[in-house]
């Protein structure tokens with residue numbers, strides 16, 4: 001076994017898989033642009049305090065999962081970003097974005113870091129794409145981010161995903177609910193696990209998020225947040241559902257959905273895939289009007305957004321066979337050198353083809369013709385272009401279609417013209 005292995009919970013992505021990532025990212029880019037979102041790139045680490053304040057100190061992410069380090073004894077504590085939303089809001093506030101335009105629509109793809117126990121679909125370094133709509137507080141804004149997320153799934157051909165949605169109400173609703181939960185769970189204090197006992201004091205909503213099987217029956221019997229919503233919160237939620245109905249986006253109301261981050265208010269949602277096993281959440285999001293104030297802003301910044309886990313999305317797509325029809329990213333032409341004294345001439349032709357934006361590959365190791373043909377087939381080249389003494393003397397080159405074995409002689413000009421045509425991937429024309 002080699003001396004060095006990738007760290008547990010991280011992984012290498014080789015070219016065939018990288019092409020799948022690019023494909024998904026291309027669909028995300030196109031849809032983001034269609035919906036008017038522009039790309040933002042933010043640093044991979046931030047001051048730890050940003051996440052503590054933004055995500056919430058009683059959440060699992062902040063309590064147990066952050067990769068935190070101190071650059072020097074006097075330096076402020078830093079943390080590798082475990083999610084993007086707090087960083088995007090920090091950037092918007094720092095650069096006073098909302099002063100230039102009242103609404104900002106930003107999207108991103110990037111690497112995140114959480115110290116979770118690695119298992120299928122759960123890594124310590126993973127990737128998300130997501131979008132944040134800043135500056136509007138309305139059901140239409142939440143519906144827009146949900147619609148865009150579902151549209152990405154639809155465009156990629158994903159089937160059988162389940163969208164669960166809930167309302168977490170406003171701050172007052174949650175305060176009243178918090179008291180109701182404390183009243184409900186307190187008599188069961190002795191059977192609560194240590195984490196839930198601590199949550200009972202600090203943030204009882206988090207108990208609903210517990211995965212402890214021994215507590216599930218108790219959690220199912222807990223009061224529902226929905227019963228504590230004021231009429232405006234109910235109306236807000238119903239309007240979001242109205243937009244989803246209108247757009248034929250299927251959902252399930254899940255009154256126990258609280259999500260693992262503390263910044264949400266009103267609508268929160270999560271999408272699960274039955275292909276994923278225990279780690280079945282493929283994406284999630286919601287509205288987070290309180291985050292800006294939590295980060296020290298003197299003005300409110302209404303906001304909503306979502307993020308989707310790339311690895312889980314790719315696992316689901318693979319299981320549903322959605323990559324089978326993708327054309328492999330392969331060189332179109334493989335230049336075959338028949339005699340090695342023509343290698344330089346063959347390299348010149350390769351440069352000419354590449355200068356004309358034709359994907360071209362050539363053997364650089366002076367291998368036999370048989371080995372070159374084997375390589376052309378291995379990399380699934382569409383054509384082999386033979387360079388021999390006759391070709392050099394006559395200026396006519398043999399181009400062989402490797403799927404039909406059809407072969408034709410073409411001058412370099414005719415070759416360039418033919419290969420630049422959109423039909424060049426199909427039948428060889430003589």
Ligand code: HAM
Pocket residue numbers: 082083084085114116121122123124125126127128130131132260261281282283284285286288304305306307308309310311312
């Ligand atoms: P989140 O639910 O923590 O939300 O993460 C979103 C998605 O990231 C999850 O549904 C999952 O697919 C993926 N994910 C999370 N942790 C891991 C992991 N350890 N390994 C692999 N994939 C993982 C957020 O991060 C919020 N910032 C979403 C948001 C955006 N809310 C508003 N705007």
